[in-house]
Amino acid sequence: MPTIGRKTAIVLLIVSSLLVTICRQFLVNALDDIISSGPFSQAFIGFIILPTAGNCAELLTATIVAARGDFDLAIGVSVGSSIQMSLFVTPFVVLAGWAMNKEMTMYFGLFEIVALFATTFLVNSLILSSKTNALEGSILCACYFIMGVGAYLFPT
Known part of the structure; x- marks a missing residue:
């Protein structure tokens, strides 16, 4: 090549x-x-469609790297992106909105708080074990699916 x-x-x-x-x-x-x-709610687009479209390259990179057997790099790419969004991008957007006189807050509704807390707890507990298997991967996929269904069905 x-x-x-x-x-x-x-x-x-x-x-x-x-x-x-x-x-x-x-x-x-x-x-x-x-x-x-x-038929899509704002929560579904915000939780499922936009992150998938915005992080498509990172998803592809993590999948390719994991298929090659470098799981540390795959987890680093995946978790690093989430940390970057939560610690930098979200507060930066709120501050940029404040500077431009746009009303933006970091207020999250009950569904968003529960979903983010549950996924953070689940990913943290799976990463701390430092060993993984197909069952843990399927648990993460099921969590994503449940969160997507909940965002689709949750009233706005």
Whole structure:
């Protein structure tokens, strides 16, 4: 398999980042119409669709790395992304909204609090054991599925 140069990789990374940004902007502009006319609630789009679309590259990277057997890197990519979102992006967006005189808070409803607490507790307990198996992976997938169904059915 031929390798590409460092400058080519940087250019490809920049171009792909710009294309993802443009596609993400189209998605965000269509959200109000999707919520008002479609069957999906704001909670479902916020918990399932946007994170999947926004973290598609990280999901693919973690899957490829895990398939190669480097589970430490796969967990680092997955958990690192979640930590980045919770400790940097969410507070930064609230502060940016405050600077632009937009009303934004870090208020989460009951469903969001329970879902985030339960998933954080589950992932933490699975990571602390430092060994994993297919049952634990299926538990995480089931948790994601249950959270998705709950976000779909939860009244707005």
